[in-house]
Amino acid sequence: MEIRQLEAFAAVMSAGSVTAAGRLLGRSQPAVTRSIQELEAEIGYPLFQRFGPRVAPTREASQLYQDVERTLASLRQVKARAEQIARQAPPPVTLAATSALAVGLVPRALALLDRSHPLESVHLRSAAPEQVVDAVLNGTVDIGVSSLPLEHRGVLVHWIGESACVAAVHADDPLAQAPRIALSDFANRRLVTMQNPYRLRPRLDSAFAQAGVRTAGVIETNSSLNALGAVRAGLGLAVLEPVTALGLPVEGVVIRPLDMRIAFLFGAITPEFRPPSAATLAAVQALAQAAAEVLPDFILHDASQHSAILQALYDAPDDILNPTEEHTT
Incomplete structure (x- = not known):
């Protein structure tokens, strides 16, 4: 299995036709077709159904695509990092966040971080909460920002934020x-x-x-x-x-x-197996600071309170995180 084959597969999935994929990759249509055929022969099942110039992915192709795209993204990051090392540049800050936090919180946090740790390269992607945790667990990103619960083994919760819906x-x-x-x-x-x-x-x-x-x-x-x-x-x-x-x-x-x-609870996580760098810790702190700036009623909880917060939130109907009167701090 070669990179050019995976690139051809991903391009056809994205473009919807072999011809368009060839334009995206700067390759001829026969070259893209040959790469797809070689990949199909190696894995033992078809990836596309042909309908004239257009193609439709098979069920297996749809299942494979996410892994291929993640692999190609990792390869692009390796290439970019190799170039940065050659220039003695700092590593990129990599984050995954739920769409709400990626839009409403992370940009402000990065602006705060940029003042103290000038940013050369940032990789930010939005994803579902489960995918954010998965990205942290497999080491694809340095930092995850997601809503609770975050009890997964292998992630380190740095802090928990609370604000009212x-x-x-x-x-x-x-x-x-x-x-x-x-x-x-x-x-x-x-x-x-x-x-x-x-x-x-x-x-x-x-x-x-x-x-x-x-x-x-x-x-x-x-x-x-x-x-x-x-x-x-x-x-x-x-x-x-x-x-x-x-x-x-x-x-x-x-x-x-x-x-x-109605409490909205979220937190910042990093891989437990990999000690966070100084830049990562600075980014985690910037996220908490940005949350305090955006949310007038923001409450910062220690990560050690995670289990107690969840128990109160889901087990007690009249817990302190969901009172009927106005919340004060």
Whole structure:
């Protein structure tokens, strides 16, 4: 299995045709076809179904693609690092973060870091929480930033951040004039909410159920930016994590606190098997500092409290992380 074969496979997957893949790679169409055929012969199954000039990936190709793309990305990083070493440049800062944290928190943290540790190279990718943890576990990135839980063996949690979820309403909505929004205000309104069934979403559903609120339909999304876009388009009201809402304001959308605290919890992690460098530790600290700047009610918890926080969050219905009265610190 050769790199040129993997590059040809990835290019065809991306472009949708062998001809377009050849243009992307600067190779002839026959050369790309030959590389694909050689790869298929080596692995023992077809990767594409042919429909004239276009192709469709097989189920096996779709399963293989993510690993191939990750391998090629690693090779590109090795090449770039080799060039940096030749210039005696510092290693890049590599991060993986959930989309909310990648948009609303990480850029501000990198700006803070750049003041004390000038950045030459940064690799940042957004991913689902499970993929963020996986990237840290396999050493693909130096730092992961994700929502809780983060109890995976092999990751080192540096700190845990807490902030209250917020409501997002269209600027022309009468609710935009209220200082805070009650869950009862969502009654008979369309709700825009998060999809992930293992993190924030169950607690949002539980809060509405406890309040006895029935909404008039739901729009589900895996991105807070998508939720804000839906609110701006007048499609409904949203309850979402505060990092995107406050870290990346959207014109035409007003953010208001809720009348009850629904905690959003997130943290910074690094590989447990690899001691973090000084630059990595500085980036972890910059992330906490940026969170404190973005989130007016930000609470920084010690990483040792992880298990206790989760137990209180999921086992106790009236725990201190979800009181009915306004939270104060």
